[in-house]
Amino acid sequence: MVNAALGGSLSILALGGIYFWLSSSTPIEEQVTNNSPSASVEMTNDESIDANINTQDITVASPEVVATLKTDLLTSEYIAVGAVPTETAADIQEPSDIEKMVTVSHGDTLMSLLVTAGATRSEAHGAITALTDVYSPRKIRPGLDIALTFAPPSAPVTEEQAKERNVGPLRAMQFQPSVERIVKVSTTEGEDSKYIAEEIQRPLTMRMARSTNEITSSLYLAATNASVPNDIMIKMIRAYSFDVDFQREIQKGDSFEVVYEAFYDEDGNLARTGEMLYGRLNLSGDDLQLYRFTPSSGFTDYFNEKGQSAKKALMRTPVDGARLSSRFGKRKHPVLGYTKMHKGVDFAAPRGTPIYAAGDGVILRANRFSSFGNYIKIRHHSGYETAYAHLKGFAKGIRKSKRVRQGQVIGYVGTTGRSTGPHLHYEVLFNGRQVNPLGVKLPAGEKLKKADLKKFKVEQAKIDKIIEELEKPAAIAKLETN
Ligand SMILES: [Zn+2]
Incomplete structure (x- = not known):
């Protein structure tokens, strides 16, 4: 689910259980400068399938762009990488702040981390108390990188003192608990300086992405070569696992297609993926299509073009990666x-x-x-x-x-x-x-009926329209002439 607290000029429209980010500032020009060889289009509005949703701002990205999955904290302008070596006092006219990066390990507390990095207990306590306003320190998990900024030491540090503390007061602390969120604690200017915390939201833009490839040895390899992000690959394999025995049924010459939501940060890097909207496996000439849909039961599932759930009453393989x-x-x-x-x-x-x-x-x-x-x-x-x-x-x-x-x-x-x-x-x-679990004809799962089937057909037409636009090689040419 998308985070509704994101800032910027974004708005959310619910679209049949799928959320689309529509942005008036979607970087179409950026797309062109990427020289992206695959589909990147501006959607046209089609009244016949889409009476109340304006899809004209949905843009799509090529798998090549998707490959640059980047979620690291270091894209932020606020911090520097690693510990800056402490220069000797004689070398510097104007001492600069000291940046340190610490990584949370098992058993660490934020207090112990800050103190080990050079903060006094009182500074650490002040920073943690301020942090609590926007983020619970209990939620901090091993592996999280925390950037710390210290003032330079006020006087030259002797070797003996350096063992205790080679930095001045703690000025700032920053980390990124999720791709969309940066948490920052800093000190106020002036006499009675104190710690304040703020939360910075990074607006992400959603674009539809499509990947397709021929399968030469395994679906996994074919998807990896097409730069399908890992969590989308897992969703695809899960969705098909009721129908397809990936060990036996995949033949040379088969192919796959997957359409999914991709969320990009302001620099155009893929920050995270969202839902898989559509999958198609072509096995020995048979097309197995799956559309994501939420029926009135509220349980989102994948359905084939006839509205039959991909789920069977029983799984053939009740264990992953076996x-x-x-x-x-x-x-x-x-x-x-x-x-x-x-x-x-x-x-x-x-x-x-x-x-x-x-x-x-x-x-x-x-x-x-x-x-x-x-x-x-x-x-x-x-x-x-x-x-x-x-x-x-x-x-x-x-x-x-x-x-x-x-x-x-x-x-x-x-x-x-x-x-x-x-x-x-x-x-x-x-x-x-x-x-024989592999041979038995399994009882089928849910088949959509009446109102649900009608709603599904509308959603299916919407997804088909998106795919059609994503497939158009002419889309780029059209954008470039703009
Ligand atoms: Zn056995």
Whole structure:
């Protein structure tokens, strides 16, 4: 969700559950000077699909621009990088402020950090008290960079004193808790100088971005080569994970397309990404399209062009980043050595990898179960059950009779019971009998009806229009002649 507190000349319009930033100062000229080779357009207003939303200010950026993901604090003009070496007093006529950069580690308190950097306890206390007005020091997390400004020491520092303190009073402290927010504590001028805190909002401009590529080996590689930001890639893989077995179904010559929100700072750097609006996977000539939409239930989801939810009642692969290591069917047992029916599929994954409930349901058991080790069985609707074996342990609160939602973490990959290494043994049962989780026809998820379907068609037309504009190579030429 976008931060409504952003300043600047921005306004927000809700557009079918998706928020668009519309800016009167969208830097179209900047786009042109980028010499961006791909789509960058000014949207035209189309009354037929878009009666009340003015889309003319939506601009789009090329994947090349998106590649320069930059969220660092150092783009700010207020601070300098690293510690400035303390010059000897003899060398300087007018002593300048001393800048230091400290990084929060585990176990640090803001007080300990400031004091270690050279502030007195009283200065640190003053700065922290002021900070509390705009930002809770408790929210500071390891990894955060904090820029500190000290006055120069008032007198030449002897070697002995330098061990204690080689700086003057703490003048300022600044950090960036998120890409849109800079927090700054500084001292007031004059006799009774005190610390004051302020919050600086960096206005971000949203533009639509589109990436597409042919898949030669894996979707991951194809998306990486097309500079698809990581969190968009994760969203795309999640959205398709119900339908597509990424291990088996991706063939050479397949392709993907993804359209998503990209938020840029004032320097034109990608600050963060927003939602994935649209995805298209072309697998062996079949187009699998997904549109983001929020039906009246309030649960945003991806739907195909017919308004059918991408979600299935059960997930085929209830663990991320796993490698299918053993299929369903007859096989030589890896431990016992004789041929035996393998009544599930095995996914090799690092120990501790989270395991998801494959669908909504009720836990039938979550305990140790002979050769299965730590074991969970869930009952779903329509006669389906799923089972998970060899777990390292159970997620908090997972026990018999507990209700779980699809995608909820229920346990972690391990190698308990009769097992040769960390993996998940996963079974799908239909009317009490194990079926092949990869082959079984899964019950479908929600299909949009009536008013929802009508609203979806409007949203779909809007997204199609955006894609059409993003695809136009003529768009740049048009801008350049302006
Ligand atoms: Zn197994």
